Amino acid sequence: MFSFLLLYAMLFQASPQEPAKPAIDNDRVTVWNVGAAPTARTLDAVEVSTSGAAQFLPFGKRPTHNPQFSIMIDLKDHPVPPIANTTSYPLAFPRPGSKKILENDRVIVWDYTWTPGVPTPMHFHDKDVVVMFLEDGDLSSTTSDGQVTVNSFTPYTVKFNPRGRAHTETLVRGEQRAIITELK
Numbered sequence: 001m002f003s004f005l006l007l008y009a010m011l012f013q014a015s016p017q018e019p020a021k022p023a024i025d026n027d028r029v030t031v032w033n034v035g036a037a038p039t040a041r042t043l044d045a046v047e048v049s050t051s052g053a054a055q056f057l058p059f060g061k062r063p064t065h066n067p068q069f070s071i072m073i074d075l076k077d078h079p080v081p082p083i084a085n086t087t088s089y090p091l092a093f094p095r096p097g098s099k100k101i102l103e104n105d106r107v108i109v110w111d112y113t114w115t116p117g118v119p120t121p122m123h124f125h126d127k128d129v130v131v132m133f134l135e136d137g138d139l140s141s142t143t144s145d146g147q148v149t150v151n152s153f154t155p156y157t158v159k160f161n162p163r164g165r166a167h168t169e170t171l172v173r174g175e176q177r178a179i180i181t182e183l184k
Contacts, residue, residue: 023071023158027078028128028183031158034070043074046107048179050134050156054102054109069156073130073181075106082126082184083164087144092123093182101179108182114139114171122168125161127182133157137174143167153178 024031034047045057049070085091093110094100102109108127114120114137122144133153140150144166153159153176 024130024160026160028076028080029130029160030074030076031130031160032072032074034072043076044106045075046073046102046109046181047071048073048109048132048181050132050179052099052101052111052179054179054181056102056104056106071130071132071158073107075183079184080128080163085124085126087124087166089122089124089144089166092125092129093180095120095123106184108184110180110182111177112180113177114169114175116171116175119168119170122166125163125165127184128163129161129183130181131159131161132179133159134177134179135175137176138172139176140170140172141167142170 020032022030022032030043042059044059046054047057047070048054093108093112095112097112097115099111100108101111119142134155136154138150138152140148142148150172152173
């Protein structure tokens, strides 16, 4: 019995580990939790931390990981130009209360905190975005035609939202802050 258990333990330890899986993978980006991200960059990337810091990593540059939780956004070579804003609404960013933390020819990264019960201005998203939520709170999103959707987000939830949306958002429960990466 002991030899069977020893053999089983040896086989279990020798079996290959499952490769890390990205949090998001589509034609624009692959998003990794930093601990799962490959260290050698094969694409341009943006490292975004919960502290609100962001750094651009050109192809081949190694990241300098922050001690806080971070995500790595690999930027695929599939640029999509912003959609022309034919609405009467302002663009999603900049907006009151937002802070730009990084901009280059590939991305714009924003830090934004919602105020409970105060709707954002109705706005239009002309760019795809990757959003990392930092708090526990529910956002009510209302489209220009009055459709309402409530989404719950917990800390470190990461979402990809496509361009071409017009809506307003209201924090209806808890607190919410996000680091929002617009893709150029």
